[in-house]
Amino acid sequence: MSYDDDANMEYIENRPFDEIDVGDHAELVRTLTAQDIDAFAVVSGDVNPSHVDQEFAQGDIFHRVIAHGMWGGALISNVLGTRLPGPGTIYLNQSLKFLKPVGVGDTVTVRVTVVGKDVEKKRLTLDCLCSIGEGEPVITGQAEVIAPDKKIRRPRVAMPDLVMHRKGATFDRLLAAAQEAPPLSTAIVHPCDKTSLEGAILTRDLDLVAPILVGPRARIEATAREAGFDLTGFEIIDTPHSHASAERAVELVRQGRARALMKGALHTDEIMSAAVSKTKGLRSERRMSHIYVMDVPTYPKPLLITDAAINIAPDLQTKADIVQNAIDLARAIGIETPKVAILSAVETITPRLQSTVEAGALCKMADRGQITGGLLDGPLAFDNAISMRAVASKGIISEVAGQADILVAPDLEAGNMIAKQLMYLAGAEAAGIVLGAQVPIMLTSRADDSRTRVASAAIAALFNQATRP
Structure with a gap:
């Protein structure tokens, strides 16, 4: 039998x-x-x-x-x-x-x-x-x-889902792709601590960037001695303090000597103040915004989240720029037609909830060619944006829902919390850059390790390669 x-x-x-x-x-x-x-x-x-x-x-x-x-x-x-x-x-x-x-x-x-x-x-x-x-x-x-x-x-006992995730695999693929391009000339702004100086050395050794160290020479060299780093071959531009470092780095970009900025041991507002200066900064026709590129163990592909660091309460036009910046980055890292989910608390347009109204307007702007290169849908609640199960349960018909490549938060607080929750509760790795300026800005945190800085440099190099004339 x-x-x-x-x-x-x-x-x-x-x-x-x-x-x-x-x-x-x-x-x-x-x-x-x-x-x-x-x-x-x-x-x-x-x-x-x-x-x-x-x-x-x-x-x-x-x-x-x-x-x-x-x-x-x-x-x-x-x-x-x-x-x-x-x-x-x-x-x-x-x-x-x-x-x-x-x-x-x-x-x-x-x-x-x-x-x-x-x-x-x-x-x-x-x-x-x-x-x-x-x-x-x-x-x-x-x-x-x-x-x-x-x-x-x-x-029959229902067994838990098994999620197999190779830590760093997404960023390793981006690194390999970025190394095919020439090193990106990058001003490293105020690299006066071990982490930021190590990031500059490592990204140079990986052929991602051609770094120019901008900061107090004595402090940079003292940091290198204490850490055992060899600065042979590095160009160092001496400045008296962090504010001057940011301004000089921006000047290098305006002179055409640098094609990107990488934040070192200084506050974000210092480097961004220099970048957004109306007379001596790096403004373009588009609003600057920050994009996280995240490798989430429970999500099958890279996930971009914006804006979690620059624009506190963006209006409709600013959100349009935020969306376009994210689409441009997604395409640069190999996502041919990014699926963009405009997030809110619900998936229906509700006049009392301004983020839903703006989500609908952004989708219409995409229909009219004011936002290009991606597929937009919104408003979508977070679960509807990333879970096909949630989409099925609510009967949502969408090319974006459940499979988003980009999550556009309604404001900075929401975006920051989404990103940090994925990092600390889901074990996600994150790298990010600021776009909308004349060059990409690697806005790494002083708490970020060298791996995050390498991933950010790879993303910036890919973006530069995709957008250079």
Whole structure:
């Protein structure tokens, strides 16, 4: 008799010893994915490069990434514990012989067949076979179990969702793309602490930027000595204090010597005051705004959030510039047609809630060509913007809802809280820049580590490459 139960059944049920005959069998079919390999490596701790390192595996004996041998053994355990005999089974012994590797995309059929019964001890002996293709064996073996002596039928337990996320993978892809462009000439504004100076050195060593250090020479050199950094080859422009550093860095841009700014050990308002000066700043026809590029473990793609740092309570025209800046950045980092969700507390236009009215107006502006390059929808509540489940439950029909690339917050407070919650509650990594000036401004926090500064530099380099004449 065959017990090839559907793994998606609502209940899980066993086969007591007395109901099982020699020759009975059960099987399951599973196609190996890269995520299966990663999950098994995480749980077992087995990070043998044959399983997790594509470059290494290409030069290994099998010339491809292969599954851990015990992944197949775990599938045998699955059949024994859930199908034949099923719940209540006690594993006593298992022999396995590994005949051939299993690679990503291989479909494995796992079959256990009863070949012996010990009535006195309630034990079963089962032949175990894992095969691929037209029945080619990859694992063979034999199991000995104690079968349950009574019927068990239980609701199938809903297991938690497994989210596999390689920390930094999104930013690593951006870094690789940015390194294909020439280094971006960048004025590093007041790099007078270890973190900002290390960021300048690291981004130079990665061929992302060609840095010009702008700040008090004595303090920069003292910081380098204390940290053990070598400043050989760096251009240093000496300034007396942080305000002068910001003004001189902006002047370098106006002279064409720098194509970007990176904030060092000074307050945000100092560098932005110099940048927004009406006479000596870096204003353009568009309002400046800040965009976070976030790598969120529970979201399947990069997520841009704006504005969380510059515009406190933007009006409609400012929001239009905020949206356009974000679209331009999204396209520069490889999102061909960004999906833009204009956020509010609800998904319907409500005159008493100004953010919903402005969301509707922004969408109409996009229809009329006043905002270009992306798909806009709004107002959308946060859940409707990023969750297809929420979209389905509310019956929303939209090309943007549930799959947004860009979240446009109604004001700075909301944007800042969304970004910080994702960082501290969801483990998101964040990098960001200010756009709308004549050049991108890497507005990193003094608390940001060098990795964040590298990611911000990569984003700025990609934007510069995409927008340069």
